[in-house]
Amino acid sequence: MSRSRAEKYRSRRRVDSEVGRFWVLGLLFSLLVLAVEFFIEIPSNAPWLQDMEMALFSASFTLLAFYLLGLTFIFSRQEETGKVSHQVIIYVWLGAILFHLFLLISNISNQHVYKAGIILFLGPLFLTIYHFITYLSALREAQRESQLAAAVSNERVAYQLILEATKVHSEIKRLGEFYPEVEQMLKANDFYGKMERYILEMQQHLHAERFERKEMEMLEGHYYYLENLLTLVKQHPGIVESRLFTHREEQGK
Missing domain, CATH: 1.20.1270 (Substrate Binding Domain Of Dnak; Chain:A; Domain 2)
Known part of the structure; x- marks a missing residue:
């Protein structure tokens, strides 16, 4: 059975909203990456580099834990989890955690490596934010359609x-x-x-x-x-x- 015109319009509007949200967050992330790479100077022998990496490692681990708890809550309610694959986000967080752990146990003095660590923290963070914004938007749309029905x-x-x-x-x-x-x-x-x-x-x-x-x-x-x-x-x-x-x-x- 073909979908009604109203359903097609709502579906197209939902897709346009998700695409627009993705491009806005992607543009913001790109600007942050450029700012970190070209406008932030990290001294190679700064004594606080290990503290920064420890903070990024702890924050990544904590955010991954909260993300998994959020997914558990979502799956327990059997709601739509958004259009982003949560496995990809989990793997990206794990990759960032391993990278920060590598920097903690090594003694690399290259500022670009530490900048990469910051970017690897911001990447999964933006994906996580996008995922939950998409989920909340889908949940709100589902509630609106349920109320209309x-x-x-x-x-x-x-x-x-x-x-x-x-x-x-x-x-x-x-x-x-x-x-x-x-x-x-x-x-x-x-x-x-x-x-x-x-x-x-x-x-x-x-x-x-x-x-x-x-x-x-x-x-x-x-x-x-x-x-x-x-x-x-x-x-x-x-x-x-x-x-x-x-x-x-x-x-x-």
Whole structure:
């Protein structure tokens, strides 16, 4: 079955949003790489190089742990995890951790190697940020579509309840006109006024734009009241006796 035009539009808009987000983060990452490479000078024999690498190693390990915890939470909820392959991000983080560990145990005095360590930290960091932004965007879109589907379903059920209640009301009115004692019974027990008020309240919701849970419960309650009232009317002695008489006449023929 072909998708509707609205679904195609939402899918195209979602793809455009993801592509735009990817290019923005990619451009920002490229600018940071260029800034680190050409505008930051790292002294080869600076005493804080090992401390910097230790900080990058610890940060990479911690962020990888948080990323795995986030994936565990996502998978436990069985939600969409975004368009980025999480295995790739995990491997990149592991590569960055191994690179920082290599710099910690070695004694390399080349500033470009340490710049590469900074870039290897920023790379998986940006991928992680992009992944979770994509996931949150997909989750928000799924919630929006779910709410829209629920609203459409509520609207369909509400209109069906109003239609059925109108039919029940018409049947009660018809029986009341055909059997005057039924109408007298309804008015004597204050059923008639309540019935008219309920059907009026239900029909007023034909102009409603949205049906919340409160409105749905009200419509269902009014409909069940009218349905029970119709059952009570059909059990009226006058109607029962009339049906028995009609049945006997048909058997006599």
